[in-house]
Amino acid sequence: MDLGADRRGVDMGPSAIRYAGVKKRLEMIGYEVEDKGDLKVATRESESIVYPNLKYLKQIVDVNRALAIVVEQEVNKGRFPLILGGDHSIAIGTIAGMAKRKKDLGVIWFDAHGDLNTAETTPSGNVHGMSLAVSLGIGHPDLTGIGGLDPKIKPEHVVIIGARELDRGEKELIKRIGLKVFTMHEIDRLGMPRVMEEALSIVGKGTDGMHLSLDLDGLDPHDAPGVGTPVIGGITYRESHLAMEMIAEANILSSAEFVEVNPILDIQNKTAKVAVALMSSAFGDKLL
Template structure:
């Protein structure tokens, strides 16, 4: 990494049922993010927080599609459009965008901004597929639709959320262990490459991560890495929006991020970390682990 880092916070929890992930950016900063980046010799420019409306004063039905439901979709669109503009400007200025969430719906904005001027591959570390659409979602929560939205699935086709420069064949999801039935059927037909925790158990996370990066890099101009902290096991990261048992261990998480750094190198176009929920955390340990993982992805080594 030889680019300056520009940090953006997106304190949003409109895409989730549980309140609290809106405090994720503050928790990550409090956990020493800037100092960690400084220790790597990286110039860090904090661009502040994107403005996010309060759910108390926001109509959850605004922007609803004609079929299905997607709560707070109108407000999510406004936030993601602003984030996409900020990220695109950072890329144009030669900065590396590091985005702090917030719920995972913010990835629509991050990817939309980075993919404006390049064909982009995506590696998505997550317990969930985030491949529901308004027509298939059991909850209406947009953070469970992010990948589908970016790829223009269902009612997202041709809309504001779709990133045409992202091909499903260049998207890999790592760590799956909680997938809805309709979501799973759509995912199998999508062209997206998936690695469940069974694949991780059988093959090992290093091999899976290298394969996922190869999928994202094939014919693209850069790789976006989206790290949902529920990729980790709740024993390691208790403060997340939707914890699922059976995730990656502390050391596996670092290994995956170290492989991202070594393998992607300068092809790593952007990084985001999402779903840190301090309300559910234990002495900010999830945010502290998140900062460590960011450092590993940006080049920190044991020796």
């Protein structure tokens, strides 16, 4: 999927992650992995923008409806859904599918951005900047209604980690609904161990599972150059591994997605390799 973003290339992210050896890496640490393949996504060249402040709305709704169904089906089989992106608008479908099985889902959202815009506040019209708001039941009804549940998650069960570029409307929404956000200021000041301890305490309280939504632009562009919207001053490679290791130790992870890998902007598939390494840590891989 690249319909939710302006910059082209993230539609090739899943292929780059596969090429970086995600299946083999997870199998090496003891997991049985089935690659379900890609969902069908319309190309920009065959579609047109109807709503400038909700670009490719219908097409994004169609893909996320399909994704929600697949995610729910896999959870019903007792499997762990790991979703590869693609732009961050796919989180709408992932969380919609998980919400059918987890009534009080906790969410850790690693991202440089809040993804809390709506059609009224968006400066770009890109839906990948609205996916968390949609999951909270805030936004266009065609998006919030995917999966039949609205909202999918509660503000008190959500934590954003790594934010360093928030739009005005997002800041206002964060304050209004009381969403917990650990910006880079808090990470620098408190350190990643304390941030993760507090985050895991929040998403683990009164919840029946935890979803990890990791946008690779949450990392510093030095470590993850191949992303659509890079912002300097992000989480370091080592800090991100520590965060994933602490998630694995908490043993509450029930689904995950890794998004916004853009091979066109990458250097020798570096960002996809980082994504695979982080997945491995989140799934319990250790040095010793």
